[in-house]
Amino acid sequence: MKSAARGILALGLGYFVWYTPYAALVKALSTGILPGVDGPVEGFVLLPAAALGTFLSALIFLTAGGWWRHVRRRRVLSREIPLPGRETIIAGFFTAIIIGTTTLNYTFAGVSILLMLLLMRAGVLILSPAADAMRRRTIHNHSWAALGFSLLAVTTALSDVDSYHLTAGAALSLAAYLSGYIGRFQIMGQHAKQGVEAVDCRYFAEEHISAVTLQLAICAIAALIGQGGAMLALREGFTTFLTTPAALPALGIGVLYEGLFIFGTLIYLDRREYTWCVPANRCASLLAGVAASYLLTWLAGVAPPSPAQHIAAGLMVLALLALSYPALRAWRERVPEVAGETTRRALLFVCGGNTCRSPMAAAIAQEEMRRRAGARWDVASAGVSVRTPGAPMTEKAVSVLRELGIPALAHRARPLTRELCAESDLLYCMTRAQRDMVLALAPAVAARTLCLDPAGGIPDPIGESIHVYRRCALRIQELVRQRLDELPAVS
Numbered sequence: 375m376k377s378a379a380r381g382i383l384a385l386g387l388g389y390f391v392w393y394t395p396y397a398a399l400v401k402a403l404s405t406g407i408l409p410g411v412d413g414p415v416e417g418f419v420l421l422p423a424a425a426l427g428t429f430l431s432a433l434i435f436l437t438a439g440g441w442w443r444h445v446r447r448r449r450v451l452s453r454e455i456p457l458p459g460r461e462t463i464i465a466g467f468f469t470a471i472i473i474g475t476t477t478l479n480y481t482f483a484g485v486s487i488l489l490m491l492l493l494m495r496a497g498v499l500i501l502s503p504a505a506d507a508m509r510r511r512t513i514h515n516h517s518w519a520a521l522g523f524s525l526l527a528v529t530t531a532l533s534d535v536d537s538y539h540l541t542a543g544a545a546l547s548l549a550a551y552l553s554g555y556i557g558r559f560q561i562m563g564q565h566a567k568q569g570v571e572a573v574d575c576r577y578f579a580e581e582h583i584s585a586v587t588l589q590l591a592i593c594a595i596a597a598l599i600g601q602g603g604a605m606l607a608l609r610e611g612f613t614t615f616l617t618t619p620a621a622l623p624a625l626g627i628g629v630l631y632e633g634l635f636i637f638g639t640l641i642y643l644d645r646r647e648y649t650w651c652v653p654a655n656r657c658a659s660l661l662a663g664v665a666a667s668y669l670l671t672w673l674a675g676v677a678p679p680s681p682a683q684h685i686a687a688g689l690m691v692l693a694l695l696a697l698s699y700p701a702l703r704a705w706r707e708r709v710p711e712v713a714g715e716t717t718r719r720a721l722l723f724v725c726g727g728n729t730c731r732s733p734m735a736a737a738i739a740q741e742e743m744r745r746r747a748g749a750r751w752d753v754a755s756a757g758v759s760v761r762t763p764g765a766p767m768t769e770k771a772v773s774v775l776r777e778l779g780i781p782a783l784a785h786r787a788r789p790l791t792r793e794l795c796a797e798s799d800l801l802y803c804m805t806r807a808q809r810d811m812v813l814a815l816a817p818a819v820a821a822r823t824l825c826l827d828p829a830g831g832i833p834d835p836i837g838e839s840i841h842v843y844r845r846c847a848l849r850i851q852e853l854v855r856q857r858l859d860e861l862p863a864v865s
Contacts, residue, residue, distance in 0.1 A: 385641050389655060390665075392633035397480060397491070397666035399627055403620060404481035407670070411620045417481030418604050420624040422597065422611035424477050425590045427628020428635070432586040435632065441579040444572075447829060454829075458580035461565050465577075466584020468557035473589050473631060475551035482544040490544065492686050495656045496524040497552045499693060502652040505559040516696045523693035530686040559648060565821045567643055572860035573821055574643045582639070586632075653693075721751045721861075722798040723826070724808055728757030728787040730836055731804045733767045734775060734847055735826065738854045741780045751861065754798075756790040758811040763787055770840050774847040795819045802857060805831035826853050 399408075406414035436442055445456035458466065479490045503518070566577035597609040615621060641655045642648075671678045721739065725732035732755035739753045765787040772782040795801065795816035801823040803809040812823050826832060832853075835846040 385637050386655070389634050389637040389641065392630055392637065394665045394669065396627060396630035396634060398669045399623060399630065400477055400480040401666070401670060402673075403623055403627070405483075408620075408623060411618075411623070414483075415481075415615075415620050415624070416607050417478045418607035419611045419615050420481070420620070420627065421474060421477060422590075422593050422608055423616060423621050423624035424628040424631065425474070425586075425593050427625035428473065428632045429586045429590045429628070431629045431632040432582060432635075435636065436579060436583060441575070441582070444575040444579040445583065446576070446580070458584050461561055462577060462580035463584045463588075465558055465561040465565075465581045466588050468554045468561070469581060469585035470589035470592060471550055471554035472558065473585060473635065474593070475547045475554065477627060477631065478547045479544065479551060482541055482547070485540060485544050489540070490548070492527055492690065493540075493548055494551060495690060496527050496693075497548070498555050499524045499652055499656055499690075501552065501555055501559065502648040505556075505563060505648045508560060509563045519696040523689050523696060527686040527689035527693065530682055530689060533682050559642075562642060563648070563821075567645055567821065572857070573824065575860075578639060578643060582635075585635075656690075719751050719799040720797055721753050722794060722801045723753070723755040723804075724758060724790060724801055724812060725755070725804040726757055726759045726808065726834060727762075727765075727836065728755055728760050728789075729765050729768050730771050730834065730843075731832055731846065731850065732757060733783070733785045733787075734771050735802065735804075735850050735854055736785075737775055737780050737783045738778075738847075738851050739858065740783060742854060742858055746858070751799075754794075755785075756788050756794055758790050758808050758815075760787050760789040763789060768836065770835070770843040771847070773840065774843045777844065778847060778851065790815065792816045795823075798822070800824070800861070802826040804834075807831075826850070826857065 400420075402408040403411065403415050403420060404417060406412075442456055446459055447454040448457040450457070476494070479485075479494060482490075562577065562581075566574050593608050594612065596605045597612050599605050600609050615624075638655050642651050644651050668678060723732040723735040723739070725735075736753050736755040739751075743751060743753065763786075767782060767785045775782045790812065792815060795812065796819070798819070799822060801812060801819060803812060803823065803825050804827075806825055809823055809825055813820050827849075832846065832849060835842045
């Protein structure tokens with residue numbers, strides 16, 4: 375995940391590498407020009423096999439890459455199983471719509487790869503400043519300039535409508551595709567995309583498994599209902615189609631989508647604004663679409679992209695350059711790419727009265743930071759139910775810290791405020807109830823507010839024996855070390 379922040383160009387190249395054969399294979403299979411396949415395959419017929427290919431390859435990827443450890447655990451029938459949270463399941467639903475319609479958009483008869491590609495890419499480019507505005511991120515003049523170039527590109531592409539008809543089905547599929555991005559961007563911006571590796575890893579893994587599972591489930595449920603042409607086509611895709619020679623390349627479409635899905639999501643999860651991340655993704659897919667069109671021209675004699683579509687592609691490149699202006703300026707001036715990036719970041723521990731657990735966690739984290747090279751986070755603590763502001767850390771808390779060889783920091787209890795939340799890059803709460811109280815106070819920090827123990831809460835030792843304090847401190851020390859291992863170094 376760290377590479378998402380440092381290697382956007384590498385991620386864009388990976389996206390291009392997977393998208394080119396994906397787009398070419400979808401169009402070849404849907405138009406009947408793929409060798410060994412008898413006739414064209416309708417989009418809804420190949421969708422189940424593609425969904426199955428994405429689902430299976432996602433399971434392999436998540437398992438081989440160890441991503442399951444980032445998924446939250448839920449207790450079901452006395453057993454803990456990996457189960458995504460509500461917000462990532464909803465995000466997965468929107469992403470499942472994107473996955474399915476992306477494949478369908480390339481299967482409509484008479485609609486070229488480049489035309490649909492331009493419409494999809496321009497649409498998401500237009501959405502990116504809107505998504506930033508909803509999250510109250512600054513939108514610069516170069517974003518509005520890029521929006522103008524994108525609209526010109528769409529107008530130019532649609533001038534080809536006489537030779538490439540945009541059918542009603544294609545228009546509906548495109549609308550569903552863009553709606554999926556509206557929902558996905560909203561949830562991703564609220565619950566991830568903060569530059570905190572643990573949060574982004576959890577979102578990536580949970581959205582990933584939710585999306586591929588929901589896409590397959592939606593196709594299966596529609597096939598079982600079997601009412602209307604689209605549902606009957608899905609039923610065919612799950613039954614007789616799987617015995618045909620076209621089934622294997624259809625599964626391959628799903629595998630290729632899994633690859634571009636990985637790279638695309640990692641690009642969007644970069645902490646920078648959408649008007650920065652979207653161009654990196656869209657540029658890669660635009661170039662991949664052009665490459666796919668020429669690949670089909672070379673392999674199957676398909677007509678190359680028209681002059682109007684070349685002009686539209688050129689306008690899209692100008693839009694991408696406009697949106698990339700901050701990065702280009704930073705490269706020229708050798709200054710940080712992200713405006714306002716600081717050399718230190720703030721870590722806040724939260725408990726109830728702010729006299730036991732959170733100040734112990736802050737002292738332990740401070741000592742761990744001192745021992746670790748490159749760890750440059752400011753550490754503090756606060757309480758959601760402080761009864762006596764200014765109260766010191768309890769004597770037993772100070773005592774067990776000294777037993778662990780950790781200096782007890784000069785401490786005075788303070789209540790949590792909206793300002794403290796806003797100033798903190800990451801907040802760790804001792805219980806889920808305390809996390810809920812933080813979010814009630816400052817809903818905007820939801821994505822960066824976590825439980826120190828993801829599997830449960832840390833009981834309050836106030837009023838208990840020194841042995842209870844000692845167990846509490848040792849548990850906090852273990853968890854703090856785990857959480858610090860997940861944090862990106864700030865340099």
